[in-house]
Amino acid sequence: MTADERLPQPAATEIDLVTVLHALGDPVRMRLLTSYADGAEHSCDPRHLGLDHLHKSTVSHHMRVLREAGVTTTRVAGRNRFVSLRRTDLDARFPGLLDALLAAAPGTAVTPSAPRTTTPTPIPAAD
Amino acid sequence: MTADERLPQPAATEIDLVTVLHALGDPVRMRLLTSYADGAEHSCDPRHLGLDHLHKSTVSHHMRVLREAGVTTTRVAGRNRFVSLRRTDLDARFPGLLDALLAAAPGTAVTPSAPRTTTPTPIPAAD
Numbered sequence: 001m002t003a004d005e006r007l008p009q010p011a012a013t014e015i016d017l018v019t020v021l022h023a024l025g026d027p028v029r030m031r032l033l034t035s036y037a038d039g040a041e042h043s044c045d046p047r048h049l050g051l052d053h054l055h056k057s058t059v060s061h062h063m064r065v066l067r068e069a070g071v072t073t074t075r076v077a078g079r080n081r082f083v084s085l086r087r088t089d090l091d092a093r094f095p096g097l098l099d100a101l102l103a104a105a106p107g108t109a110v111t112p113s114a115p116r117t118t119t120p121t122p123i124p125a126a127d
Numbered sequence: 128m129t130a131d132e133r134l135p136q137p138a139a140t141e142i143d144l145v146t147v148l149h150a151l152g153d154p155v156r157m158r159l160l161t162s163y164a165d166g167a168e169h170s171c172d173p174r175h176l177g178l179d180h181l182h183k184s185t186v187s188h189h190m191r192v193l194r195e196a197g198v199t200t201t202r203v204a205g206r207n208r209f210v211s212l213r214r215t216d217l218d219a220r221f222p223g224l225l226d227a228l229l230a231a232a233p234g235t236a237v238t239p240s241a242p243r244t245t246t247p248t249p250i251p252a253a254d
Contacts, residue, residue, distance in 0.1 A: 017231050018154050025149025096227035104144050104221040 007067060007074040007081070012089040015070035020094070023069035024101065028054065028062050033085070034105045036072060041082035134194060134201040134208070139216040142197030147221070150196035151228065155181065156189050160212070161232050163199060168209035 010016075024030055028051065035049050036042060046052050046059045063083060066072045070089065075082045090098050137143075151157055155178065162176050163169060173179050173186045190210060193199045197216065202209045217225050 017228070018152060018157050020152075021148050021157070021228075022152025025145060025147075025152040027145050030145050030148070094227060094231040096223055097231060100221060100223035100227050101144070101148075104224060 005076045007076060009067055009073055009086075010070040012070075012086070012093065015086075015089060015093050017094060019069045020071060020090075020097075023065050023071055026062070026065075028059075029066055030105055032062060032066060033071065034102065036083065036085040037102050039085060039087060041075065041084045044081050044083060132203045134203060136194055136200055136213075137197040139197075139213070139220065142213075142216060142220050144221060146196045147198060147217075147224075150192050150198055153189070153192075155186075156193055157232055159189060159193060160198065161229065163210065163212040164229050166212060166214060168202065168211045171208050171210060 024033060031051070032049065042048065044060065044063060046054055046056055049059070051059050063072070063074070067074050067083070070086060072083050073086050075084070085098075087098060151160060158178070159176065169175060171187065171190060173181055173183055176186070178186050190199070190201070194201050194210075197213060199210050200213050202211070212225075214225060
């Protein structure tokens with residue numbers, strides 16, 4: 001038995017603005033941001049994120065970029081991984097930025113064909 | 128004699144958030160943004176932008192990315208080109224975003240002659 005762990009991520013005070021912007025300067029990652037905007041934990045399953053048209057490894061790559069930039073945090077619970085937005089850290093470091101981004105994000109209203117599931121369904125880890 | 132012209136740029140209503148974030152997800156371009164934050168027109172001379180350690184063609188490339196993203200506008204007057212921030216367009220399209228970015232930007236207070244102290248550019252992920 002091990003306690004829940006986090007995948008590597010920058011400390012709150014080390015989140016870099018340019019790195020965050022680079023992470024979000026991609027349509028898939030911006031789409032993920034809008035999915036995470038509800039503050040809930042999300043599974044890594046592309047189907048739960050409306051990204052089932054992408055290969056699992058591609059989604060994993062985008063998730064890693066977001067995590068390493070400090071945008072998201074990933075909790076590891078056994079074989080499951082749950083991703084959520086680091087809203088408190090981002091709001092403290094870049095006041096107003098996240099609100100402005102989410103208000104402007106084109107994908108905040110997700111397409112009907114890809115319903116967004118906010119319930120963190122436990123599934124086997126992506127990798 | 129020709130009137131002042133503008134280099135090609137997207138219409139205000141066509142400025143895309145992800146494209147703007149991608150444009151600003153680079154330390155040199157973020158540095159340029161902070162230089163343009165004063166609202167004035169700036170010459171394209173790297174020395175006037177505190178970027179004299181970069182080749183002129185490199186600075187031109189970064190300026191083009193900003194312009195094509197809709198972040199800046201370039202006025203052509205004879206042989207001279209003057210770059211300024213599209214603050215009104217950006218504020219209208221993404222309310223609060225520019226203010227949040229400039230408040231958070233590490234290089235907002237930059238003296239033109241000072242060497243760039245921003246962190247080295249991370250190798251961009253292959254998108």
